[in-house]
Amino acid sequence: MSKPIYIMEEKLSVAPMMDWTNPHFRHLLRLVSTKTVLYTEMAVDNTVIYNTDGFLEERIGLVDPDGPAVIQLGGSDPDSLARASEILNDYGILSNHYQELNLNCGCPSNKVTQRGCFGAKLMLQPGLVRQIVHSMKRKVSCPVTVKCRLGVTNHRDTYAELVEFISEAHLGGANKFIIHCRDCVLEGLSTKQNREIPPLRYEELGRLRQDFPDLTFVLNGGVQSLDAALQHINPDSSLENDNGNSECLNTPHGVMMGRAVMHDPLLLATADTRVFGCRRDQGLSRRELLVRYGEYCDRMEGQMADIIEKKERVFHRSTTAIWNAYRRNLLGGVANIFTGIRGNKEYVKHVHPTDSDIARYFTDDYKLGEHIGGSKQMLSQYLDECTRFFSDESLDKPTAIHSDETLPSDRR
C-alpha cells in the first residue's frame, strides 16, 4: 500500500514573488519566523529540466536553514511539468528541504501567458489542470497543490466555473488550494494592476470551504498585517460554530501574505507565537539580523564561486557583471528591514550599491571559496557599516514586541 501523503499545515505563508522570494530573502524570513511557510519564486519547468545556468543550485538548492517550504512550478505541458517534478524529487530536494510542490495557475503576467496556456490562463482549461496535477503527482512523494485566482474576467468568471476548476484539479490529485481572492483580467491590465484592480471577494473562499469541506483552502490577496491575517483565521467569537470551535466552516485554513511581507519582513516577527502557538519568537534585534544575515552572505559568496564560472560560460557575461548582480541580490534580502525607521533612506541607498561602489568595496577573487581580496570587504563588513545610519535604540529594540500589543500576557 502506498504511504499516505499529508498536507502540511499552512496557517501563515509568504507568497511566491518573482525576484523577491529568492533563497536570500527566504533566509532572512527564516531568521524572523521559524514556522511560517515560505514559497519559492516560480520556477519554470524547462528551467528546472535544462538547469543550464546553475538555476537549481542557485535558486532552489541553497536552503539554509530548514523550515516549512514549498517550490512553485510554472508551465502548461503535463509531461514537462512531470519531468521537472521528477528532477526535484530525484535530487532529494523535495524530500530534504521542501514539503510540497505548487502549480502556478494565477499569474497574469503577459510574459507568462503569451507563452501559451500558462499561469492564470490555465484556469480556462480545468481539464488540462487535472492532467498536469495528475502527472506531477505520479512523480513525487509529496502533495501537489494549486495557486489560482477566483476566475478570469469575461472568460470563466462565475462561481460555478470556479467550482468546476477546483473539482477538476482535485480529481487530478490536488487537495489544497491557495486562492488569490480576485479575478484575473487577461486583456488590458498590467500584471501590477491585476494585483489591485479586480476587487477582492473573500466571501467566495468561504463558499468553497462549505462546498468542499474535505479540501484545504488558503486565502491570499490584500492582507496587510499579522492582525488582519489572524482575523481571517480566527474571526470574532461571534462567528464561532456551535461547538464553540473558533475554526468556522467558512474561514480559511490559512492566510498567505505577499507584498506586505516584502515591504516589511519584520511583520512576521511575532508569527511563531501569535499564529503557530509557539512559546517564543525568534526575537532577533535588527542589529542581530544584520550580523546573522551578513554571516550568511559571506558563506554564499564563497559557495557561489563555482556557479559563477558556470554562468560565465553560459551567458558570456563578464565575471564582474555576474558578481555584481549576485551581490545586489544578496544585499536586497535585507533592504526592507528598517522600513519606517529614521536613517532608512541612507540605508536603502547603501544596500543598493552602484557598480562603482561594488568595485570599490568588493573583490571578485575567490579561490576555492576563500576570500583573498586583501583590503577589500566581505559582505558582512559592508552590512556592519550600515549600523552607522541608525540609533542604538533602533538597532537593539527586540523585534518580537514590535507592534505586538495584542500578545497574551503569558506569551510576552
Ligand SMILES: Cc1cc2nc3c(=O)[nH]c(=O)nc-3n(C[C@H](O)[C@H](O)[C@H](O)COP(=O)(O)O)c2cc1C
Ligand atoms: C513582485 C511580485 C512577484 C510575484 N510573483 C509571483 C509568482 O512567481 N508566482 C505566483 O503565483 N504569484 C506571484 N505573485 C503574486 C503573489 O504571490 C500574490 O498572489 C499577490 O501579490 C497577492 O498577494 P498580496 O496582496 O498579499 O501581495 C507575485 C507578486 C509580486 C508583488
